[in-house]
Amino acid sequence: MTTLYAVLLAAVNVGKRKVPMAELRELLSGLGYDDVRTYLASGNAVFATAEEDQDALAANISAALEDHFGFAVPCVVRSGKYLSAVIEACPFPAADLAGKQLHAVFYSVPVDAQRYADIDREAFLPEDFRFGDRVMYLYAPDGLGRSPLAAALAKPAGRLKGICATSRNWNTVKALAEMAS
Structure with missing residues (x-):
């Protein structure tokens, strides 16, 4: 089953830690995630995948970001259902x-x-x-x-x-x- 997730990058696009959203979309798509979209320029993206382990997704994305940009980019991955529950x-x-x-x-x-x-x-x-x-x-x-x-x-x-x-x-x-x- 495919789930929609949001990935929240920590401490990017301040100082020298630039992560352009177009590159973030390309990177996430290159990892095999579908329906990749970004929101604002502050390190927010949404994607779809059948993978269910949010910690594994975060680790995979963080490693790919560090590999691509050359600096560590910690991130949190949460499902749309979780975000709705946070709001409620x-x-x-x-x-x-x-x-x-x-x-x-x-x-x-x-x-x-x-x-x-x-x-x-x-x-x-x-x-x-x-x-x-x-x-x-x-x-x-x-x-x-x-x-x-x-x-x-x-x-x-x-x-x-x-x-x-x-x-x-x-x-x-x-x-x-x-x-x-």
Whole structure:
């Protein structure tokens, strides 16, 4: 059975880590994936395959990207069904918020609140974060770029050692879920 997946590349198209979307489409097609489409220029693509192991897909794509571009490109692969479930499970009033106010941080493995126990959540209100299935929902009313909470969550750098984490704003999450449905 063929499934539609989204691949979310981490930390690309900033600085010298350029991954042109046309090349990403060609690379994914060259790996044998079908119906390859990209969304925006920030490392998002949707593809179809009969392969069911999302971790194996991510590892395969990451290795191919490193081979092609010459630098490591961690990525997360999630099915359209999973993305729809993330939207449904959102603990924040997504319908009442602008897309830049709500973000989903996708993890390669399950991550829980204990990993962030040192964060004084009260100190960052009204900003807040909650966890779901391999995802953190981050409410940042002034946007991610101005979010003190987002900066605190990113430190220390070793907090997520060995884990791929990549963030998308809510508009992108919804668009990818739609593309992969």
